[in-house]
Amino acid sequence: MKRSEYRKKQSASRKKTIFKVLGVIVVAALILAGTYAVYLYRQAQIAADGAFESIDREGSKLREEKVEPYEDNVSILFIGVDDSEVRNESHSRSDAVMLATLNNDDKSVKLVSIPRDSLVYIPEVGYQDKITHAHAFGGPQATIDTVEELLDVPVDYYVKMNFHAFIDVVDALGGITVDVPYERLEKDEDDQYTIQLEPGVQKLDGRHALALARTRMLDNDVERGKRQQMILEAIMDKASSVSTVSRYGDVIKAIGDNMATDLAFDDMKALAAYMKDGKPAIEAITLQGYDDMTTGAYYWRLDEEKLEETSGLLRSHLGLESEGPDTDGEDGSEAGGAST
Numbered sequence: 178m179k180r181s182e183y184r185k186k187q188s189a190s191r192k193k194t195i196f197k198v199l200g201v202i203v204v205a206a207l208i209l210a211g212t213y214a215v216y217l218y219r220q221a222q223i224a225a226d227g228a229f230e231s232i233d234r235e236g237s238k239l240r241e242e243k244v245e246p247y248e249d250n251v252s253i254l255f256i257g258v259d260d261s262e263v264r265n266e267s268h269s270r271s272d273a274v275m276l277a278t279l280n281n282d283d284k285s286v287k288l289v290s291i292p293r294d295s296l297v298y299i300p301e302v303g304y305q306d307k308i309t310h311a312h313a314f315g316g317p318q319a320t321i322d323t324v325e326e327l328l329d330v331p332v333d334y335y336v337k338m339n340f341h342a343f344i345d346v347v348d349a350l351g352g353i354t355v356d357v358p359y360e361r362l363e364k365d366e367d368d369q370y371t372i373q374l375e376p377g378v379q380k381l382d383g384r385h386a387l388a389l390a391r392t393r394m395l396d397n398d399v400e401r402g403k404r405q406q407m408i409l410e411a412i413m414d415k416a417s418s419v420s421t422v423s424r425y426g427d428v429i430k431a432i433g434d435n436m437a438t439d440l441a442f443d444d445m446k447a448l449a450a451y452m453k454d455g456k457p458a459i460e461a462i463t464l465q466g467y468d469d470m471t472t473g474a475y476y477w478r479l480d481e482e483k484l485e486e487t488s489g490l491l492r493s494h495l496g497l498e499s500e501g502p503d504t505d506g507e508d509g510s511e512a513g514g515a516s517t
Contacts, residue, residue: 225442230337230377232439234317237331239445244333248448250495252278253332253440254411255446257390258312258339258460271312272391273405276324276332278494279448279457287494289462289487290402290408291324296469296476299323307476317437327484334440340366343390343437344383346412349427352380353411358404359395399463406461413459463488472481 181481236243257273273356274291284426293309301319311323321332338346345367347353356378363372365384371386390408395399416428440448464487466479492498 178195178311193364211332221440225440227443228436228438229441230317230437230439232316232321233337234318234321237325237333239329239331240333246444249279250278250282251448252276252331252491252495254317254321254332254335256312256317256335256337257343261405268395270309271320272309273402274308274320274324275402275405275409276330276491278330278491280494280496284457285442285494286459287462287491288406288459289328289464289491290406291327291464292402292477293372293478294398294475294477295327295354295466297323299326300326324379328491330486330488330495331497333445334438336436336438336440340387345435346428347383349382350412350415352382353386353408353415354378354380355386355389355407355411357381357389358453359394361395363392380428399466403461406463410459410461413457416508417503426506443480462490493509 226464242348253276255273255275255277256271256499258269271293274293277291278289278293280286291308293307295308296305297308297311299308299314299319300304300322301315306483308320308327311320315322317337319333321335323331325332357374357376359374359376361374362370365371372385374385374392376391390405391401392445396444397431435500462481465483466477470475
């Protein structure tokens with residue numbers, strides 16, 4: 178055999194060996210990726226089971242039958258609470274109340290922020306008070322009943338998240354990018370002034386994002402609600418574009434440890450379709466009103482005409498008939514048991 182032919186044969190042999198090795202590596206990588214995907218799926222299921230906290234109701238009283246997230250338009254009530262040891266309350270007041278309606282046809286979302294000092298009728302106690310107190314009176318169920326009474330819109334699911342879940346989710350995503358409106362020394366999750374906020378567009382970790390979501394000393398409760406909507410959108414935006422698969426494990430753990438919801442694992446998988454093509458189109462809505470101190474305590478008095486318009490908009494988005502909430506006064510007209 179000529180030397181040139183020998184070299185060609187050896188070279189071909191080496192190439193075959195390299196291809197075999199690369200083939201083994203690719204197969205191994207696929208197996209590992211598949212194993213990790215199964216692991217994440219199982220962890221997600223465990224986390225979802227851990228977070229599942231059913232309240233005693235068979236769907237919304239404003240629905241004729243229970244919805245199916247894979248097929249129907251649904252609504253989700255987000256309740257942010259401070260249940261830390263500092264507060265030491267069995268049911269703390271809600272720090273944020275936002276209702277999201279999801280339209281399955283165009284994958285759009287309408288996100289309504291309800292100012293925490295809004296004067297509303299609370300069925301749990303039978304009189305008007307600040308909506309922030311509904312959770313203190315009766316937990317998620319009382320808040321759901323109050324929101325349904327206020328907007329005449331069914332609440333299909335709820336998600337209650339405490340401060341630690343919020344911080345952990347933002348950190349697990351690697352932070353979020355938001356526009357901080359001003360400079361301020363703000364309270365941390367333990368109510369200590371340790372968080373320095375600086376103005377401008379920037380990436381915030383969980384603790385700084387929480388401080389921005391909570392502060393309202395330099396503006397008002399309505400602007401605070403707008404910041405909370407902005408932050409929730411930023412979280413959704415980051416969650417829909419996370420490139421590091423390993424981050425999902427941290428997010429899953431954060432959700433399972435510090436969140437309560439009546440969304441079952443299968444429901445969560447159905448709603449994930451909203452994120453498969455990136456962040457859905459979100460319209461942020463704030464309930465309009467005015468400041469009121471006539472009773473000696475501060476309230477946010479909702480504009481009844483705008484409230485009815487918002488109700489019709491949400492009902493239309495859910496595919497329901499577009500009629501506003503009952504305004505004949507049956508929900509009571511006097512503010513009772515209110516505290517600041």
